Amino acid sequence: ATEWNVSLWGKRRAFTEHVEKLAELVSAKTNGEFTMNISYGGLSKNTENLDGISIGAFEMAQFCAGYHADKNPSITVLELPFLGVTTLEQEWDVSMMVYNHPATVADLARWNAILLMPSPLPQYNIAGAGEPPLTLGDFQGLTVRATGGIGEALTLIGAVPTSVTSEEARQALDSGIVRTVAFAPHAHMSFGITEAAKWWTSNLNPGTVNCPIVVNSDAMAALSDSHREALMSSLEEAKRHYLDFYENETMSKWWPLLEEKGIQQITYDEALLAEFREKAAGPVAQKWIADNAARGLPAQELYDAVVAFLNSGS
Amino acid sequence: MAMKASVLGDDTLLSRLDRALYRLEQFFGLISGLAVFGLMLLAVYSVGGRNLMNQPVRGYVDWIEVIMPLIAISGIAYAQRDGGHIRMDILVGKLRGRALWIAEFISTLLIFMLIVLLIWGSWAHFQRSFDINAPLFSRDSTIDIKLPIWPAKLLVPVAFSVLGLRLVLQLWAYGRAIRTGSAEPVAVPLVEDVAAIAAREASAVSGREDR
Amino acid sequence: MDPIDIGIYVSLGLLVMVVLGMRVAFAAALAGLIGLIWIFWDKRDYDWAQLGWAITVATKTAGQVPHSKVASQALSLIPTFILIGYLAYYAGLTRALFEAAKRWIAWVPGGLAVSTVFATAGFAAVSGASVATSAVFARIAIPEMVENNYNKKFAAGVVAAAGTLASLIPPSAILVIYAIIVEQDVGKLLLAGFIPGAFSALIYTLIIIGIAVVFKSVGPPITGFTWRQRFASLPPALPIVAVVVIIIFFVYNPFGDAWGTPTEGGAIGAFIVFLMAVWRGMRWPELKSALLETAKLTVMIFTIIWGVLIYVRFLGFADLPGAFSDWITSLEMSPMLILICILLAYAVLGMFMDAIGMLLLTLPVVYPAVMALNGGETVTAEASTFGMSGTMCAIWFGILVVKMAEFCLITPPIGLNCFVVAGVRDDLSVQDVFKGVTPFFIADGITIALLVAFPMIVLWLPMMAAG
Ligand code: NA
Ligand code: NA
Numbered sequence: 001a002t003e004w005n006v007s008l009w010g011k012r013r014a015f016t017e018h019v020e021k022l023a024e025l026v027s028a029k030t031n032g033e034f035t036m037n038i039s040y041g042g043l044s045k046n047t048e049n050l051d052g053i054s055i056g057a058f059e060m061a062q063f064c065a066g067y068h069a070d071k072n073p074s075i076t077v078l079e080l081p082f083l084g085v086t087t088l089e090q091e092w093d094v095s096m097m098v099y100n101h102p103a104t105v106a107d108l109a110r111w112n113a114i115l116l117m118p119s120p121l122p123q124y125n126i127a128g129a130g131e132p133p134l135t136l137g138d139f140q141g142l143t144v145r146a147t148g149g150i151g152e153a154l155t156l157i158g159a160v161p162t163s164v165t166s167e168e169a170r171q172a173l174d175s176g177i178v179r180t181v182a183f184a185p186h187a188h189m190s191f192g193i194t195e196a197a198k199w200w201t202s203n204l205n206p207g208t209v210n211c212p213i214v215v216n217s218d219a220m221a222a223l224s225d226s227h228r229e230a231l232m233s234s235l236e237e238a239k240r241h242y243l244d245f246y247e248n249e250t251m252s253k254w255w256p257l258l259e260e261k262g263i264q265q266i267t268y269d270e271a272l273l274a275e276f277r278e279k280a281a282g283p284v285a286q287k288w289i290a291d292n293a294a295r296g297l298p299a300q301e302l303y304d305a306v307v308a309f310l311n312s313g314s
Numbered sequence: 315m316a317m318k319a320s321v322l323g324d325d326t327l328l329s330r331l332d333r334a335l336y337r338l339e340q341f342f343g344l345i346s347g348l349a350v351f352g353l354m355l356l357a358v359y360s361v362g363g364r365n366l367m368n369q370p371v372r373g374y375v376d377w378i379e380v381i382m383p384l385i386a387i388s389g390i391a392y393a394q395r396d397g398g399h400i401r402m403d404i405l406v407g408k409l410r411g412r413a414l415w416i417a418e419f420i421s422t423l424l425i426f427m428l429i430v431l432l433i434w435g436s437w438a439h440f441q442r443s444f445d446i447n448a449p450l451f452s453r454d455s456t457i458d459i460k461l462p463i464w465p466a467k468l469l470v471p472v473a474f475s476v477l478g479l480r481l482v483l484q485l486w487a488y489g490r491a492i493r494t495g496s497a498e499p500v501a502v503p504l505v506e507d508v509a510a511i512a513a514r515e516a517s518a519v520s521g522r523e524d525r
Numbered sequence: 526m527d528p529i530d531i532g533i534y535v536s537l538g539l540l541v542m543v544v545l546g547m548r549v550a551f552a553a554a555l556a557g558l559i560g561l562i563w564i565f566w567d568k569r570d571y572d573w574a575q576l577g578w579a580i581t582v583a584t585k586t587a588g589q590v591p592h593s594k595v596a597s598q599a600l601s602l603i604p605t606f607i608l609i610g611y612l613a614y615y616a617g618l619t620r621a622l623f624e625a626a627k628r629w630i631a632w633v634p635g636g637l638a639v640s641t642v643f644a645t646a647g648f649a650a651v652s653g654a655s656v657a658t659s660a661v662f663a664r665i666a667i668p669e670m671v672e673n674n675y676n677k678k679f680a681a682g683v684v685a686a687a688g689t690l691a692s693l694i695p696p697s698a699i700l701v702i703y704a705i706i707v708e709q710d711v712g713k714l715l716l717a718g719f720i721p722g723a724f725s726a727l728i729y730t731l732i733i734i735g736i737a738v739v740f741k742s743v744g745p746p747i748t749g750f751t752w753r754q755r756f757a758s759l760p761p762a763l764p765i766v767a768v769v770v771i772i773i774f775f776v777y778n779p780f781g782d783a784w785g786t787p788t789e790g791g792a793i794g795a796f797i798v799f800l801m802a803v804w805r806g807m808r809w810p811e812l813k814s815a816l817l818e819t820a821k822l823t824v825m826i827f828t829i830i831w832g833v834l835i836y837v838r839f840l841g842f843a844d845l846p847g848a849f850s851d852w853i854t855s856l857e858m859s860p861m862l863i864l865i866c867i868l869l870a871y872a873v874l875g876m877f878m879d880a881i882g883m884l885l886l887t888l889p890v891v892y893p894a895v896m897a898l899n900g901g902e903t904v905t906a907e908a909s910t911f912g913m914s915g916t917m918c919a920i921w922f923g924i925l926v927v928k929m930a931e932f933c934l935i936t937p938p939i940g941l942n943c944f945v946v947a948g949v950r951d952d953l954s955v956q957d958v959f960k961g962v963t964p965f966f967i968a969d970g971i972t973i974a975l976l977v978a979f980p981m982i983v984l985w986l987p988m989m990a991a992g
Contacts (some may be wrong), residue, residue: 039844042841358796378598382596393825398825400881436592
């Protein structure tokens with residue numbers, strides 16, 4: 001019998017449903033010969049899941065690229081602002097394209113890791129309690145809890161990203177440390193931002209974070225053919241389950257919740273969004289390319305591949 | 315709670331090494347104290363910047379994460395030298411002479427073995443965050459302003475190595491006490507009854523009242 | 526072998542090492558490391574060729590913990606709170622507090638003892654550690670009480686017991702540690718400690734007055750202060766009030782848009798006390814010793830934290846907490862009775878162990894069990910066993926456990942506060958102090974029973990804050 005330890009964090013939620021489903025499918029297909037023991041935070045700190053994979057302490061894990069850009073520069077291309085991803089499925093597919101790129105494979109091989117699948121999240125949007133920013137000028141000096149490329153983009157229109165952990169985001173909002181918080185909808189709900197917020201931007205869509213599921217490469221190599229087949233053949237169904245779950249369970253709660261809490265939806269017109277993109281998208285991408293080329297990553301090539309993939313409408 | 319040394323000294327090589335190492339340990343301890351002070355100033359600066367100048371400090375949390383290991387770990391040998399790490403000494407406190415030194419030798423040896431392994435483990439942790447070819451040698455960075463983490467991770471095996479030296483000295487001292495059967499060996503914290511420890515703790519905070 | 530069995534054997538091994546006198550932090554780390562080796566080797570079926578692999582993986586896993594677990598914003602509260610206590614001492618705030626309390630309230634029966642409780646409660650609002658608080662007040666309060674013909678043992682008992690208030694009334698290092706282990710909001714927990722702390726002080730006061738009324742010789746009232754003298758005593762104690770107000774503003778945000786996090790509040794408080802101490806004549810030599818003492822106490826606490834967390838990492842691999850909470854919830858006993866048994870177990874354990882070490886060693890296993898007993902982390906108040914939501918149960922249990930840990934500081938045979946007081950006074954033995962502190966066992970027993978029976982004493986403030 002093969003037993004894999006899987007290191008996730010937090011609680012079981014939309015964000016972890018594909019792993020739960022994968023474990024269920026694999027166990028069923030192998031008659032319980034190959035099982036996954038999923039731990040929420042017991043095996044590692046979330047920012048060190050990649051270290052744990054590298055050591056071989058557990059066989060599978062989830063992490064977010066933005067937690068530690070220097071550990072995984074290749075995947076952070078997917079966290080650039082205004083890539084123009086519109087659906088979760090598109091986010092999944094473009095992620096898989098990047099994961100299979102030789103530069104990414106080599107980047108993760110340094111950690112003894114193989115990328116298995118993404119955990120796509122919808123576009124982040126900001127919520128806050130005070131006056132909502134209605135023009136680009138309103139973003140000047142606005143404190144926002146945002147990380148990675150989203151934070152960089154907001155900096156370029158004058159906002160001030162202020163780092164607090166997601167667990168502390170609510171308190172930071174209450175205490176005025178930040179006036180706004182950028183999250184995906186499920187996180188706005190699970191970290192209680194919807195309890196405090198008065199408004200939410202429905203279409204700022206500055207970008208998202210990328211959080212893959214990885215497998216230790218030795219563990220993968222040690223799998224028997226039938227077990228590997230059971231694992232790989234389950235990915236598609238895990239993907240379906242994840243996308244359905246996010247759409248049906250999370251988003252179906254989101255819209256009524258906005259109603260119930262009286263949270264105003266701020267919708268920007270196309271002219272403002274175009275100006276924001278103009279100011280932020282290009283410069284952040286150029287900086288990303290320059291910084292990562294300096295680390296020896298074929299950054300331009302990766303970036304172009306992402307843009308081409310998304311433009312091809314696939 | 316203060317834990318002042320009750321470590322005896324003489325002019326043997328062992329005792330002189332003990333005092334030399336103690337100076338190094340105190341230096342590390344003072345770094346830790348100054349880092350606490352720096353943490354306080356950083357918070358004042360951060361709050362002042364946000365509330366008075368509407369200019370929050372970028373990466374405040376990142377800086378805290380980098381400073382904390384300095385505060386929490388650099389003084390570890392300093393505390394071990396003075397017997398400051400807590401334990402239950404109901405049983406050990408009853409022992410006298412060689413029996414006591416044998417017990418101390420064994421528990422110090424276990425700690426030494428642990429620390430040797432942890433130097434290895436924490437060094438590996440540092441190595442994974444360090445890349446000689448990368449900008450700023452960084453292969454692991456903080457979330458917001460992308461500070462390299464390797465210096466903070468390197469501090470751990472360094473501080474543990476100082477503790478390792480301290481443990482070797484203590485093993486040597488206990489070993490000698492087992493051989494000589496001395497009641498009051500040099501270079502190791504002596505087991506006292508808890509009341510005596512408490513007296514020292516109390517005097518450390520009350521020195522000012524005496525003046 | 527079943528990982529849970531490995532978990533039990535290693536935990537027993539840890540207990541043996543601790544009892545035999547190995548330093549708690551290192552015993553826990555060693556147990557965790559050996560446990561990890563065992564778990565990994567077990568996974569490779571005890572193949573000798575794989576032992577090296579198991580040792581490598583276990584060591585590298587354990588080697589992550591010291592850095593990764595201390596590099597935390599929430600934990601940065603602990604050194605700041607410790608620093609405040611030492612600086613407050615050098616700023617002369619403790620004596621000023623006692624003087625003010627004496628002039629205002631020493632006219633009641635047992636007046637100086639009551640003043641001591643009030644002054645200690647005030648100092649507790651800036652100090653995060655009980656033992657240091659007792660040590661300071663033993664110097665200041667006992668001599669005055671003895672001069673005024675108070676029973677010496679009783680006077681010592683008052684100081685030892687009142688010192689425990691420092692860990693309930695915020696700021697409190699031990700409450701921060703609890704919050705970290707159980708991953709709850711530090712601000713809410715600190716807030717929750719306030720009323721139980723004040724409540725404990727009140728019960729102490731009532732017990733003192735009762736004793737002083739019955740046994741006239743124990744503590745006569747002190748009268749004769751003029752109003753002018755009373756008001757003159759206030760300004761020197763004012764910085765404490767300023768610090769308390771600041772901490773309240775940072776931690777609890779009474780008016781919505783407030784100034785920052787608890788972390789920042791602690792630091793600003795420390796800074797004000799620092800300025801005060803400089804004004805009162807503190808210079809580099811005093812600052813240096815305050816910093817060194819802060820460093821030593823901080824590193825001691827943090828060494829236990831990461832040491833125990835290596836053991837906790839092993840427990841995660843062995844899934845012992847899950848197994849224990851399954852066992853607890855399957856017991857055919859009333860949940861309230863189980864909770865009381867757990868608290869009694871803490872009372873017994875605490876007779877022999879240090880408070881912080883005790884909490885760190887037990888909470889990773891006990892806390893999930895208590896939460897499961899109440900119906901889980903996310904249970905609503907209506908669906909729960911104890912009539913409170915998961916978050917509120919975490920707060921309530923935290924205050925109960927910290928109160929138990931503080932109770933242990935005054936119970937024989939190892940009651941650190943009593944040792945400290947006896948250590949300050951050459952004319953008092955530890956037995957004398959234990960005799961003097963006996964009435965306060967009763968006070969603490971009453972307090973704990975009331976906190977268990979009426980959880981709202983704990984939960985009212987945090988619930989108000991949650992809106
Ligand atoms: Na306190
Ligand atoms: Na005790």
